[in-house]
Amino acid sequence: MRRPKSSPKSLLDMQTAVQTLILGTAIGGVYALMGVGLNLIFGVMRVANFAHGALYMIGGYAAYYLTLATGAPMPVAVIGAMVVGGCVGYFVNAILLRPVYRSRLERPSEFTLIVTFALSLMATSAAAVFLTPNYRKFEGMWPDTITLFGFVSMSGDRAVAFVTALILLCALLWLVHFTDLGRGWRALTQNRMGADIVGVDVFRLANLAFATSGALAAAAGAVLVPLYLAYPTMGESVIVKSFVIVVLGGLGSIAGSLVGGFLLGWAEALGSVYIGSGYTDIYGLVIMLVVLLFLPRGLFGISEREV
Amino acid sequence: MVKNIIEPVCANRRKFLAGTALVLATSWSGLRPAAAEDKAPVVLGFATGLSGAQAQYGRDNVKIGELFAEQMNSQGGIDGRKVSVVSGDTQDQPDIAISLARRLIREDGATALFGHGGSGLTLALSQALKSTKVPLLLSYIWGNSNTGPSLPSVYRIGPFNAYVATLMAKYLKQSPYKNIVILAEDTAYGTDFAKDLSGKVDAGLKVETIPFQAKIQDLSPVLGKLASGTQPDAIIVAGNYQIIYSLQNQIPAAGLKSQIIGAWDYPTTPEFWETAGKNGVGVIYATFTGPSVKLTATGEAFRASYAAKFGRDPLFYEYFLWDCLNALRKAVTDSKSVDPAVLTETLAKVSFEGTTGSIHFNQEEGAWNQALSGTLFMKQYTEVKQTDAAAKVVAEIAP
Incomplete structure (x- = not known):
């Protein structure tokens, strides 16, 4: 039996589908990078960090000003942004949130939520006042258009962002699974009180979790400036996307965040091409609701172990 | 001792006289007709x-x-x-x-x-x-x-919108474009403009409107579909938020060779060249300033x-x-x-x-x-960091 020849239209349809999936994958990697930091903090400290978008914004601006002031190439700018984001994350926890956990408040997580939300608003307003609301951009590492398989066109900077995200995600996975710090974080994720009882230094690990999360968010902000620009409110959409990723993947699950990031990237890309371009932000929320309906803990949610 | 008594008395007298003068001055100004600062x-x-x-x-x-x-x-x-x-x-x-x-x-x-x-x-x-x-x-x-x-x-x-769309439709009629896409943000401005322009262009011109969320950051998947499909001659950008500054890069990166046309003169804003870079060259935009104004x-x-x-x-x-x-x-x-x-x-x-x-x-x-505003000018940047005043006037469309 002869196979029917594919028509030019079906070939085009196939090419569009492949192109959409590749673009979704490329942005999904960066989404995963955004979401994984938020999930790390939630896992370790049960804190919903609403300042996560602000850290993304700080990373974007740090990379921009580093490039502007020193002419540093993009990899140096990204590392600089990670240092800034990491330091901000560390001090946010050490100075502002630690007193909340140490106090005898009945529901500390609600206070941390308010503190991080206020921080987020303050950071956005401060950026608008001190850095001006103008859109900023620095030249990426690879601004040329690249073509994959002869039909998928994208900016080289998108590929750079994806590869950077993958490297950082791999580094995080190594940190979590093969170091004492990672073992400590996993212990805290499983049961904070239990970890505390067996001698884990909860506050030190929390500080480092915040620093790591801040560095990852800042890296995501930095690699996306050549594509999406830097501006004071750039973190607003990120915080929503990050929460979708965390809920999709499962609270406290690093692997879940990775999957959640790619799922969100694919949902947005495929939805905007095949359903409608006017609802891009909705597709992730719809998938999140469906997942919650059938898997209330998310795809890889971890239940806390009883002591 | 005498000196000590007299000095406070003199001081009080001076205060009294100064106070009286102040009261009189205030009363006098109150009797004047309303002064400028009183309105x-x-x-x-x-x-x-x-x-x-x-x-x-x-x-x-x-x-x-x-x-x-x-x-x-x-x-x-x-x-x-x-x-x-x-x-x-x-x-x-x-x-x-x-x-x-x-x-x-x-x-x-x-x-x-x-x-x-x-x-x-x-x-x-x-x-x-x-x-x-x-x-x-x-x-x-x-x-x-x-x-x-x-x-x-x-x-x-x-x-x-209706005014600009009428004039831009006249421009499109005299342009070589046969197939255009309007990227319209989902606000009263973007959808209104797209609707007006679509309704006013000639029947021979194929127009497709692609709506997008105003504050979205990335239209690459949609642009990629256009690149592998219709490949429009021109893409008209009708938006206000950050995406319009990224589109100068996102459109060519998607493999599109379409002429980018700004529905308003956002390319004259201070951040345009920083965000568009060399991809800003060739962009056409609508404005109401021109040599004849x-x-x-x-x-x-x-x-x-x-x-x-x-x-x-x-x-x-x-x-x-x-x-x-x-x-x-x-x-x-x-x-x-x-x-x-x-x-x-x-x-x-x-x-x-x-x-x-x-x-x-x-x-x-x-x-x-x-x-009502005056003449619509369609201008095009011909070199990097060009100013609005130096941009080439592609068309001058009178009402």
């Missing part, structure tokens, strides 16, 4: 975005208001009334804009409201403030429904004072704001009142020299309380 002031209210994505426009508007107040006060005020500016941040949220505008009117005594905001936000604001009758003067808000008989206190100087004496004076204060020439829509401020000045001078209802009525009849020509407000179907 109710003219308060320019700016409820505008000062922190969101469009904060730059908002801040520039407030600065222009302050420049205007400074100039008026140096000339003795408007109708002898002191001019001041009050402003607040709408955060691009209609509910915040409404409560802010109410506060500016009730607590700060705003005589009229100015400022930049989205068409939808401004429409909500206009409807909420309708009962106050406080004039709302729009300078760069394009929604068709932002003015109309049902909103008698709202006046507009500057272009609006001559500034009046009022316009030249504004340009000079603006440049002296802010170090650059005003952008074209900033002339419209200056005209709006002068419209209020004329209404206050003509009516000798700052009563909102009186001003709303007077504005309908004012006529004065604006920055680019004579200004009066039409009360016509489709252009209610509207001072």
Whole structure:
């Protein structure tokens, strides 16, 4: 039996589908990078960090000003942004949130939520006042258009962002699974009180979790400036996307965040091409609701172990 | 001892005489006819975005208001009334804009409201403030429904969607394009404009409208589909937020060779070249400034004072704001009142020299309380970091 020849239209349809999936994958990697930091903090400290978008914004601006002031190439700018984001994350926890956990408040997580939300608003307003609301951009590492398989066109900077995200995600996975710090974080994720009882230094690990999360968010902000620009409110959409990723993947699950990031990237890309371009932000929320309906803990949610 | 007693007495006497003189002076001034500073002031209210994505426009508007107040006060005020500016941040949220505008009117005594905001936000604001009758003067808000008989206190100087779409359709008719795509943000501005333009172009021209969420950052998947499908001759960008600055890079990166056309002159904003880089070369945009537009004496004076204060020439829509401020000045001078209802009525009849020509407000179907703008210029950048003044005029479309 002869196979029917594919028509030019079906070939085009196939090419569009492949192109959409590749673009979704490329942005999904960066989404995963955004979401994984938020999930790390939630896992370790049960804190919903609403300042996560602000850290993304700080990373974007740090990379921009580093490039502007020193002419540093993009990899140096990204590392600089990670240092800034990491330091901000560390001090946010050490100075502002630690007193909340140490106090005898009945529901500390609600206070941390308010503190991080206020921080987020303050950071956005401060950026608008001190850095001006103008859109900023620095030249990426690879601004040329690249073509994959002869039909998928994208900016080289998108590929750079994806590869950077993958490297950082791999580094995080190594940190979590093969170091004492990672073992400590996993212990805290499983049961904070239990970890505390067996001698884990909860506050030190929390500080480092915040620093790591801040560095990852800042890296995501930095690699996306050549594509999406830097501006004071750039973190607003990120915080929503990050929460979708965390809920999709499962609270406290690093692997879940990775999957959640790619799922969100694919949902947005495929939805905007095949359903409608006017609802891009909705597709992730719809998938999140469906997942919650059938898997209330998310795809890889971890239940806390009883002591 | 004597000396010690006399000195306090003398001091008290001096205080008494000084106090008496002060009381007399105060009483005398109270008996005078009302002096300039006693008249109710003219308060320019700016409820505008000062922190969101469009904060730059908002801040520039407030600065222009302050420049205007400074100039008026140096000339003795408007109708002898002191001019001041009050402003607040709408955060691009209609509910915040409404409560802010109410506060500016009730607590700060705003005589009229100015400022930049989205068409939808401004429409909500206009409807909420309708009962106050406080004039709302729009300078760069394009929604068709932002003015109309049902909103008698709202006046507009500057272009609006139906007007621009009519002129742009004429441009498209004379252009070589056969197949165009309108990227329209999902706001009153973007969808209105796309609908107007689609309805006005010739039947032979294929038009597809692709809506997108206003604050989205990435349209690459949709652009990729266009690249592997229709490959439009031109892509018209009708948006306001950050994506319009990224599209100069996202469109060619998706493999599209289409001509990029800005539905408004965002390529003249300060951040354009920083964000577009070399991909900004070749971009065509619609604007209302061109070689055949001559500034009046009022316009030249504004340009000079603006440049002296802010170090650059005003952008074209900033002339419209200056005209709006002068419209209020004329209404206050003509009516000798700052009563909102009186001003709303007077504005309908004012006529004065604006920055680019004579200004009066039409009360016509489709252009209610509207001072019509002039010729549409389609300009194209031919080299990196080119200025608006140096851009090539591709077409000049008269109304």
